[in-house]
Amino acid sequence: MAERRFEVSRLPGFASVAIAVFVLLYLPILTLVVFSFNSGPSVAVWEGWSLHWYADAWNNEAVKGATARSLIIATCASAIATTVATMAALGTTRRAAFGGQTFIYVVINQPLMVPEIVTAVALLILFGVVKQATGYQGLGYLILAHAAFCTPFAYLPIRARLEGMDLSLETAATDLYANPWQTFRHVTLPLLAPGIAAGAMLAFVISLDDVVITEFVKSGGQDTLPTYMLGQMRRAITPEVNAISTALLGLTVILLTLFFILTRKKN
């Protein structure tokens, strides 16, 4: 006879709702992915397997340009964000509390609190003035804007890693004749590296995904992949959009998996 017991943590109907939620969450995404391989022009009527929408996207000059721009912006912005976030995390953790620490924390995390549309409008106004004054129309504005809102995403995992790090390790290093720079170089940095990598990855993903701020800040002909796709919405949707989405999705999943592996071995 099977062992019967009273499952304290079971609540009636919860498991069914949860399973339904997972199905509903993934069904649209899977549909999107599947129809990127459709040979026909519809995103709802299946006509057979084909990779030609990927080929179309690949050969589309606009998509190529947008991809390159997305990658350049995400790389530069995440590099800047990770650098300043690492420094700030080192400055705000594991030292005697000093006046203004909360202020620093609030400023760095401000992009998480302010609605994107508000920041977007603010940057539209500011960069509009600067563009007119300097005549510079390049990608610099987008990189700067992305670097700013990516900073908290880089800062949080680095800070978490630092706070989880045993302070006595650095104490031990100074005890063993390491000067402050040697301590940083030989102890802090190697131990912090997974946190920095995780932060950089999140920043990269966040930059790659941004629509609203990019839409407001970009000059003419500076579409990134997301703003290009948003523009396509006005026209008839073809599986080309699905193909681009699937590629972006794949990249995100890979980066996130790496992120989880990096942050898991924390103890």
Place this chain on the structure above:
Amino acid sequence: MTQKAAITAQKIIKAFGQGAAALRALDDVSVDIATGEFFTLLGPSGCGKTTLLRLIAGFEMPTAGKILIDGADVTEMPPNRRPVNTVFQSYALFPHLTVAENIGFGLKMQGRPKAEIAATTAEMLALVKLEAMAERKTSQLSGGQQQRVALARALAPRPKVLLLDEPLSALDLKLRKEMQVELKRLQLETGITFVFVTHDQEEALTMSDRIAVMSAGRIQQVGAPRDIYTRPVNRFVASFIGETNFLPVTATPQGARLSTGDVIAAEGEGSVLIVRPEQLRLGPAGVGAGLAATVTGVVYFGTDIHVNLELSDGTALTARVPSPVDGGADFTTGQPVAVTFQPGAARLIRE
């Protein structure tokens, strides 16, 4: 002390926090630690022993006072320039380095040649018997092995003084006993001055050349283990180390007069008479001299039995006597006995 002091602490005050909320972790502490000795800072948690160790290492700076190492003032010298090394309570082994790299870390930071680092590392691995583990990551080691790596790492740069912050507290009892022997051996072999912090009185008594008993940020008494145990200077030291009977007395020209009226000859001065439970002798009531007492309880401990007693005025006492050979109880509750002391066992201390 004829030897030169390895460490001198002069009138150290260390306060944490500011203003009225400031807490004095160390309150006017002065001590000399001689070269080559095994010196222990003993006290309950919060007594300031670890703070004193961290001041010697240079992780904290004193609020007032001076620290000298080998006669040189190091009060404001950063820890990486002090010729002392620490064995941390948590070991603080670098998880990203191998055992050998951990041990060679200090020498590498000092910029010693590679060959010297390799030779010293090998020597240290042999000293702590971990030759086979050289290339392991520290997380793959047992607690006892990690402890040895921490020791080897701190000894490798040949410090003038080795500071040990409750290094054995994370080990189980059996391993702790082994490591006590091991530590003593290492100290004798290397000849390095050890400053050892512990709250375990037995550990302090068995290992140390001298002990400083600390409480509430002050050093209560400094002396050899035997001195501390047999001649405690105050109630704190007497009660923290071993078990003691405390009896209130008044001094008279004949000796110390108990509240029962009995007068006892005792060394020292003060208003409290102390006598260790194992120094009490119990005899039949009414025969010869002794304090009249009644047995109120008997607790069997295997090697000995503890007999709880009550004097005629109600003062409680405990005597520790050898277990009777046949295993049966020698004493029963309510039995009247006469309590006598070993000669010289009773001492007077100040409150």
Place this chain on the structure above:
Amino acid sequence: MSPAEQSQRRKSSRNGWLLSAPALSLLFLAASGPLLIVLVYSFLTPGQYGNVIWEFSLDGWVGILFTRDIFDGTMNLADAHLTIFWRSVKLSLMTTALTFALGFPTAWFIATRPPAQRAMWLFLITIPFWTNLLIRTFAINEVIRNEGLMNTVLISLGLISEPIRLINTDTAVFIGMAYVYLPLMVLPLFAAIDRFDMKLLEAGYDLYASRLQVLRHVILPIVKPGIIAGSILVFVPSLGAYVTPRVLGGGKNMMIGNFIELQFGQGRNWPLGAALSMALLLIVMAALLIYVRASTKGSNPHG
């Protein structure tokens, strides 16, 4: 404190500021600072072709709620604006409620899985959380469009003869927002439930509580900080949503975010757009304040 201690402390604080300086500069330049410009712009006069004229005016702020009659100059409540605000608030509250109704059982389910499985389920929630919002909006769009998967399947099954027209309605925006913001509800709820001591349930049942009573009187009060966190995390971005209403609501079913954009585009009323942005920011800050107060008060109710 001795001079040495003081200088050590000062140095530590100075280093903290120096290390934080680059991040602070970056954020002042491209995040916090520009908000001040928006505040200034909200008090200026709109230019004829967009932008502003540097003349003080309260019209931007007044224009949030009122319109000035072109002919007699009287002030009337701006019904069109109120409709948009009401839609934004209504849809955001509905989204919060629906995501809670679905998210709580989901979070509970994940938290009560065996530890080996839990990471997998959590990862499955996290993937959509980090997946491009636009891609997820597209995905739901492709399902609920008139010629989308849902209608195609339903028609081919003979269940309906005419496609259900959802797209470009408030319902479509509601479904879309609930879909994209659901993970934001599940994750904080999971964090709260994960800390929940299941022994308390045994105690509850031992003291004669039914399953429903345990849920109502034991579980919900204890995980309340998680509920508040999840609700704020969903409500705040819903209120400022821009992409989802644009893709699923068409041009007509605007929310505040789209309305703000309109002022900087065809509306050519930058001060009104700036004032609307500031108003939105204030509401969001108020919501966050409630969250901070609730979470600091209710933190660690059981150790």
